[in-house]
Amino acid sequence: MESFSSRVGFCLLLSAIFMAVPASIAQLTPSETMLLFQVKKLLEYPQVVQGWTRWTNLCYLPPSPSLKVVCSNGRVTELFIVGNKSSSAGQTLSEKFSIDSLFTVLTKMSNLKALSLVSLGLWGPLSPKIDRLHSLQALNLSSNFISGEIPNNIASLKNLTTLVLSDNLFNGSVPDLTGLKLLQDLNLGGNHLGPQFPSLSQSLVSITLRNNSFRSEIPSGLKKFNHLQKLDISSNKMVGPIPSFLFSLASIQYLNLSQNQLRGALPSSTSCSKNLTFLDISNNLLIGKLPSCMGSSSRNRTVVSSWNCLSDGKSNRQHPYSFCNKLALAVKPVQRKEQEPGINFGLILGIIVGVVVMAGAIVLLILFIVKRSRRSEDADDDRSIADKMSVRSSPKPAVDSRRVPQTMRSAAIGLPRYRVFSLEEIEDATNNFDPSNFMGEGSQGQLYKGWLVDGSVVVVKCLKLKQKHAPQNLMQHMEVLSKLRHRHLVSVLGHCIVTYQDHPNIASTVFVVFEHISNGSLRDYLTDWRKKEILKWPQRMAITIGAARGVQFLHTGISPGIYGNDLKIDNILLDETLTAKISDYNIPLPLKTGSESPISNRLSSDENGEKEDIYQLGILLLQVITGKLATFTSELDELKHQLEKSLAEGPSKLRNVIDPSIRGTFAYDSMQTTVQFAINCLSKDSTKRPSIEDVLWNLQYSIQVQEGWTSSGNLATHL
Ligand SMILES: *[C@@H]1O[C@H](CO)[C@@H](O)[C@H](O)[C@H]1NC(C)=O
Ligand SMILES: *[C@@H]1O[C@H](CO)[C@@H](O)[C@H](O)[C@H]1NC(C)=O
Ligand SMILES: *[C@@H]1O[C@H](CO)[C@@H](O)[C@H](O)[C@H]1NC(C)=O
Ligand SMILES: *[C@@H]1O[C@H](CO)[C@@H](O)[C@H](O)[C@H]1NC(C)=O
Ligand SMILES: *[C@@H]1O[C@H](CO)[C@@H](O)[C@H](O)[C@H]1NC(C)=O
């Protein structure tokens, strides 16, 4: 009796001592230790647990960011293993790995409250046995290769506060999680889940569904999520309008709705919660104006709204309106059948003239080749045959060249037939105006690169027209577009008109399809030293004369002429044969003000525009001669002054001002004429500037002097 009671007393004492020991120092029970070693083996001995031996006190591991074991009463309560097999690196565990065996072992640690198995290369479907971990509060299986559906019974883990299954291969719909009343942090980002937005508990503080396949409207139930601070549903396919309550949720701080297909306008009365500091609504299909709480006045708030079709003036990184409002199209792209004969006539005329000129050119080419083969010394001149041809086929310009624009038509002969595109074709070509195809803001509208079905590369320019144009009136303008085809222009291949009825600001958008010139701009050539070396004096002359021919065509080959063409070196593009093509010239359409450049606004009369183009040609010459880029008027005036001075002081002075890359490649007389001429073009008094015919005449004269010099062997000896 006595011994019995003393034994009981001893036991009580023992257990009292045992209880007094802090839980974390407790030894793991042998069975739990064994379970951990099984986990180590099943995970195929990841680096972080390789140090574990029979003598390691697993509850007493040194702290590390990639490994943590917390024990209580001889049982593991927290297990945290982070490997280095990130899902982006694509490393999975071996074929022998069984996720089911792993979870069978893990569920035996029934006291687990927190489990993180991150970047360990786990693969296979998540075992439904997971529901045996009743005490689980935090589960993090991020960055593995777990596939299939999320098991429904995960919803029975009532004590879960954190559920992170991000960056795996989960697919299918998300089970109903409304029963997880304690859940605060849910991250299912980077999977293939969808399409329905999941049913969730209102307790949530952070919801991350980024980069999945959710394709539904934003549910109105979110209105009641008063604790919600972070909502990230970016990179899904969410549709419908953005409910404005979202911005005023009581606790909301971070809202990322980017890269979805959310459409419509945000009501101007929308208010934002004071706590909202990050808002990203970019890459959707939103229209209209941003509510004031998202404007620039909201200082403590970062708002990203690019790549919608918003009409705020300052954010120019927006798509054309048609992109967002495809469904609201009232009028399909206008077909222009009745206009066909006109185009045909022009085309046939073009072909006839073209054939005649081509025949002439071929004769000249043969003569040229014969002549060239007699002389071997000018082999250094690598100017393309095409350029030689263009110079030689018209040795003297006709006195009244205003009446012979047809010869210039021939130039466009290699182009496909002009045609009207459908909006679908434009969208397919530009991959729905994908930002990666955005090339920049031209002087009159945005430019997108595109690929037609036949594989050809094009550039699409989006022009917004002034309101309310009668279709008849528009047709006349389209007629002009079809004529913008010339050897020295980036030619128009076709167009597409889209008209909207429901939008108050924009009546129509015209997409003009241009050929794509791939070899870079004159600026690229003059700034890259390797390319600069290619452009010797003969090539530079050929490029300027090409540009001048393009200008001549714009001024006199079309009626009424097109002036004020913004001829900067960035806009002179070169093809593979270094043929100059003017891009971004003034498209004669009744454009909406605001989408017009200051250049086109400045044109008060054609006279001014004409002389302005001559001035720009002068600048072009100046830059080609000196190899220096003059950006500001002051630099330009300085360069001009230098040239004028050195011209007066004689050949040796002039040579010093010339671009060193072309020394030895020019005939002095040719250069001198060109310099003098460039200075005339830059005359401050616009009435003193030469006409485009004079420009061409002088350039041709200069090129003939140069050719005479080259053919007498000078080029070879000076190189
Ligand atoms: C992970 O760590 C191990 C051991 O240091 C190394 O051999 C392996 O290359 C690492 N893997 C990655 C993806 O870094
Ligand atoms: C959930 O947590 C509560 C409070 O911490 C606890 O009383 C309850 O036993 C836990 N439920 C399970 C299934 O472990
Ligand atoms: C889950 O693990 C990832 C990777 O270590 C970590 O970035 C993230 O913070 C973890 N989430 C939670 C809620 O513990
Ligand atoms: C999920 O992916 C698996 C293959 O990993 C496939 O068999 C299954 O049909 C997919 N389920 C859904 C709903 O897409
Ligand atoms: C989305 O996930 C895919 C893989 O499913 C990945 O390639 C892509 O980079 C992710 N995008 C973002 C924005 O995280």
Ligand SMILES: *[C@@H]1O[C@H](CO)[C@@H](O)[C@H](O)[C@H]1NC(C)=O
């Ligand atoms: C902002 O958040 C804090 C908690 O972070 C909360 O106490 C406060 O009420 C919130 N403010 C508003 C205006 O919702």
Ligand SMILES: *[C@@H]1O[C@H](CO)[C@@H](O)[C@H](O)[C@H]1NC(C)=O
């Ligand atoms: C929103 O999400 C996208 C894609 O997931 C990401 O690129 C962007 O940086 C996020 N925006 C903010 C403000 O965090």
Ligand SMILES: *[C@@H]1O[C@H](CO)[C@@H](O)[C@H](O)[C@H]1NC(C)=O
């Ligand atoms: C911006 O934040 C600072 C502190 O972070 C605060 O003092 C200031 O009042 C805020 N300004 C506005 C306009 O909310």
